[in-house]
Amino acid sequence: MDHYLKESILSERMNYIDTSQIRKMFDLVQKLKNPINLSIGQPHFPTPEPILEAMHKAIQEKKTFYTITQGIPELREKLVEKFQKKNHIQTSTDQILISSGVSSLLLLLFMCIVDPGDEVLLLEPAFLMYRSLISFFRGKEILLNQNFNSEDIKNFKFIKLKMILFSSPSNPTGYILKKDQILALAELAEKTGALLVSDEIYELYDYEKKFISCGSLYPKTITLMGFSKSYSMTGLRLAAATGPLEIIRSLTTLQQYTIVCAPTPSQYAGIQALDVDVSDYIDYYKTNRDLLKKELQSFTEFYEPEGAFYIFTKTPKNIPDLEFCEYCINHYELLVVPGRIFTNQNYWIRISYAVEREQLLRGIEALKKIYKNEFSN
Amino acid sequence: MDHYLKESILSERMNYIDTSQIRKMFDLVQKLKNPINLSIGQPHFPTPEPILEAMHKAIQEKKTFYTITQGIPELREKLVEKFQKKNHIQTSTDQILISSGVSSLLLLLFMCIVDPGDEVLLLEPAFLMYRSLISFFRGKEILLNQNFNSEDIKNFKFIKLKMILFSSPSNPTGYILKKDQILALAELAEKTGALLVSDEIYELYDYEKKFISCGSLYPKTITLMGFSKSYSMTGLRLAAATGPLEIIRSLTTLQQYTIVCAPTPSQYAGIQALDVDVSDYIDYYKTNRDLLKKELQSFTEFYEPEGAFYIFTKTPKNIPDLEFCEYCINHYELLVVPGRIFTNQNYWIRISYAVEREQLLRGIEALKKIYKNEFSN
Numbered sequence: 001m002d003h004y005l006k007e008s009i010l011s012e013r014m015n016y017i018d019t020s021q022i023r024k025m026f027d028l029v030q031k032l033k034n035p036i037n038l039s040i041g042q043p044h045f046p047t048p049e050p051i052l053e054a055m056h057k058a059i060q061e062k063k064t065f066y067t068i069t070q071g072i073p074e075l076r077e078k079l080v081e082k083f084q085k086k087n088h089i090q091t092s093t094d095q096i097l098i099s100s101g102v103s104s105l106l107l108l109l110f111m112c113i114v115d116p117g118d119e120v121l122l123l124e125p126a127f128l129m130y131r132s133l134i135s136f137f138r139g140k141e142i143l144l145n146q147n148f149n150s151e152d153i154k155n156f157k158f159i160k161l162k163m164i165l166f167s168s169p170s171n172p173t174g175y176i177l178k179k180d181q182i183l184a185l186a187e188l189a190e191k192t193g194a195l196l197v198s199d200e201i202y203e204l205y206d207y208e209k210k211f212i213s214c215g216s217l218y219p220k221t222i223t224l225m226g227f228s229k230s231y232s233m234t235g236l237r238l239a240a241a242t243g244p245l246e247i248i249r250s251l252t253t254l255q256q257y258t259i260v261c262a263p264t265p266s267q268y269a270g271i272q273a274l275d276v277d278v279s280d281y282i283d284y285y286k287t288n289r290d291l292l293k294k295e296l297q298s299f300t301e302f303y304e305p306e307g308a309f310y311i312f313t314k315t316p317k318n319i320p321d322l323e324f325c326e327y328c329i330n331h332y333e334l335l336v337v338p339g340r341i342f343t344n345q346n347y348w349i350r351i352s353y354a355v356e357r358e359q360l361l362r363g364i365e366a367l368k369k370i371y372k373n374e375f376s377n
Numbered sequence: 378m379d380h381y382l383k384e385s386i387l388s389e390r391m392n393y394i395d396t397s398q399i400r401k402m403f404d405l406v407q408k409l410k411n412p413i414n415l416s417i418g419q420p421h422f423p424t425p426e427p428i429l430e431a432m433h434k435a436i437q438e439k440k441t442f443y444t445i446t447q448g449i450p451e452l453r454e455k456l457v458e459k460f461q462k463k464n465h466i467q468t469s470t471d472q473i474l475i476s477s478g479v480s481s482l483l484l485l486l487f488m489c490i491v492d493p494g495d496e497v498l499l500l501e502p503a504f505l506m507y508r509s510l511i512s513f514f515r516g517k518e519i520l521l522n523q524n525f526n527s528e529d530i531k532n533f534k535f536i537k538l539k540m541i542l543f544s545s546p547s548n549p550t551g552y553i554l555k556k557d558q559i560l561a562l563a564e565l566a567e568k569t570g571a572l573l574v575s576d577e578i579y580e581l582y583d584y585e586k587k588f589i590s591c592g593s594l595y596p597k598t599i600t601l602m603g604f605s606k607s608y609s610m611t612g613l614r615l616a617a618a619t620g621p622l623e624i625i626r627s628l629t630t631l632q633q634y635t636i637v638c639a640p641t642p643s644q645y646a647g648i649q650a651l652d653v654d655v656s657d658y659i660d661y662y663k664t665n666r667d668l669l670k671k672e673l674q675s676f677t678e679f680y681e682p683e684g685a686f687y688i689f690t691k692t693p694k695n696i697p698d699l700e701f702c703e704y705c706i707n708h709y710e711l712l713v714v715p716g717r718i719f720t721n722q723n724y725w726i727r728i729s730y731a732v733e734r735e736q737l738l739r740g741i742e743a744l745k746k747i748y749k750n751e752f753s754n
């Protein structure tokens with residue numbers, strides 16, 4: 001091995017990021033011809049036409065140069081309106097940072113807030129990127145089950161809690177945080193001085209209108225909103241954060257030296273996106289969810305799916321998730337995601353229903369056979 | 378002040394990033410009505426039509442979803458060809474990572490390589506983002522003048538040199554690294570085990586065809602190429618890195634958890650961009666450079682500008698750069714960049730000539746008056 005390709009050239013923190021478990025799965029998948037893919041993390045519907053038209057218009061008008069770091073004022077103005085009307089969050093254009101996807105905002109937040117040894121509280125099961133970033137930045141992950149009540153929090157002894165981070169609706173469970181839970185987390189943030197961060201990228205996938213923006217109850221929240229999932233524009237790399245001015249300013253300074261700005265045509269398309277009605281697609285996924293849930297409940301357990309587009313489900317007989325996923329791939333060309341990346345338990349899988357109905361029905365048939373025949377007593 | 382907006386909420390590393398000196402300048406600029414702006418860091422010409430057409434086509438074809446982390450294979454194939462033909466770098470599609478601008482690649486590199494205390498060698502004057510990232514990640518900046526010879530390197534005592542990083546053609550001086558200098562840096566990299574990183578974002582701005590890609594002489598180089606400056610597409614956020622497979626793999630893993638992928642329509646546009654001929658614009662800037670240089674040499678000193686689109690110039694009578702820049706703004710509405718962000722000396726300014734001829738001529742007139750009248754003896 002070349003002397004400078006020794007492990008030692010990499011930073012210490014690179015020892016704490018790892019994808020090898022999942023990579024094995026991806027390698028298996030490459031061989032499949034007609035897979036039933038229920039592992040997808042993005043909507044299956046096309047980017048709505050008005051958004052594509054706005055992209056065309058921006059390009060025609062040569063909106064292809066850098067924008068200011070914080071993002072174009074027109075989009076920030078539109079977002080102020082959105083946050084106020086849709087989320088009941090009071091904010092201003094100064095308090096908004098536009099960036100290249102929620103993932104970039106999460107990176108900026110970790111760089112800005114988390115030192116080695118700092119504690120970050122996640123609601124469990126938790127989005128894998130949160131867990132990876134904590135590990136990478138040498139923070140300390142503290143897990144609280146998503147069904148917690150305010151008493152449960154009192155059992156934790158925090159030494160240096162710097163951030164409380166959750167997604168609602170949740171990836172991977174679809175759980176939507178309840179009002180008393182939000183208030184309990186806000187109280188904890190006040191008490192410890194931690195930053196409360198609410199990742200609301202799935203806000204529109206809220207099938208029984210239960211979703212409450214954390215920032216409407218606790219103004220010091222950092223709210224992350226994304227265009228990717230709401231408007232099926234994952235490749236256009238657009239998201240925004242709002243919250244206390246001082247934090248937004250720090251994130252903006254950091255963006256200036258790292259991300260620079262979100263893609264310019266996407267920023268213009270974002271203005272249009274906020275006026276697009278995607279309720280037909282939401283209804284479609286609600287039907288998908290109902291179909292999947294109805295079948296699953298006859299043979300397995302899962303977290304009650306209220307939003308997003310996932311059902312987090314137990315493997316049959318608690319067999320290890322990786323083993324189960326391999327079985328599904330090899331025998332049914334069925335792809336689901338092993339749950340261990342979201343939780344420390346290893347007998348869960350994440351099933352996505354952000355697919356065409358026909359694909360979902362094929363998946364349901366396969367799951368039925370697997371749970372009822374292959375792994376029954 | 379709110380208790381959680383105390384400085385303590387921010388990470389330790391946030392104490393080491395600062396823009397306040399420059400911000401004062403920007404505040405002054407806001408008031409100007411018809412400034413002569415020679416502070417610009419991007420080409421003034423429009424994104425070439427074939428690139429805009431490729432963007433339109435990608436959007437029409439609904440290329441608006443996530444791509445694989447590493448970037449679309451078609452663009453990586455095209456880049457292999459480009460690196461081989463134009464740069465004489467031998468590479469393969471596996472050894473290429475596509476990302477959202479060179480700035481994102483720099484961020485990934487620092488996260489991947491630099492631990493607190495690690496030494497990073499820069500050629501001075503150096504691009505401000507390198508200096509900011511070293512400071513932010515708590516590395517140790519070591520400056521070597523860009524005119525070094527191989528003997529000069531021997532005077533340094535490195536304790537833990539992890540990275541050697543430079544831009545050629547250089548921002549801010551326009552200097553193009555010579556063959557013997559590249560070989561000396563390669564030898565240093567071999568001896569110390571450091572990673573040699575060549576930022577070639579200005580490669581096309583090479584007025585006397587002197588540019589040599591570091592990777593053509595030293596295959597273990599990490600080469601950073603950008604579309605932003607070459608094809609005037611700064612807002613489209615597209616760049617690529619190539620180099621040893623192990624490093625590219627590590628950067629890709631990290632991108633998966635942070636940047637996710639470069640904007641999808643931009644990736645498709647990038648394929649087209651590599652076929653675009655921008656030589657007319659390069660010629661235009663060559664004429665700009667010659668005009669500016671001819672005037673400046675009658676009243677001040679500067680680094681010989683061979684490439685990029687900047688001249689790094691001494692202030693009159695070595696007066697402090699900030700004071701001089703303020704004077705230019707207040708008396709001539711002329712904007713140039715204070716040099717202290719690129720060097721530890723404080724009597725330099727960076728003048729950009731990436732502007733329309735008329736703008737440049739106005740700038741030259743103002744500079745003449747300032748140097749010859751206001752600040753003459």
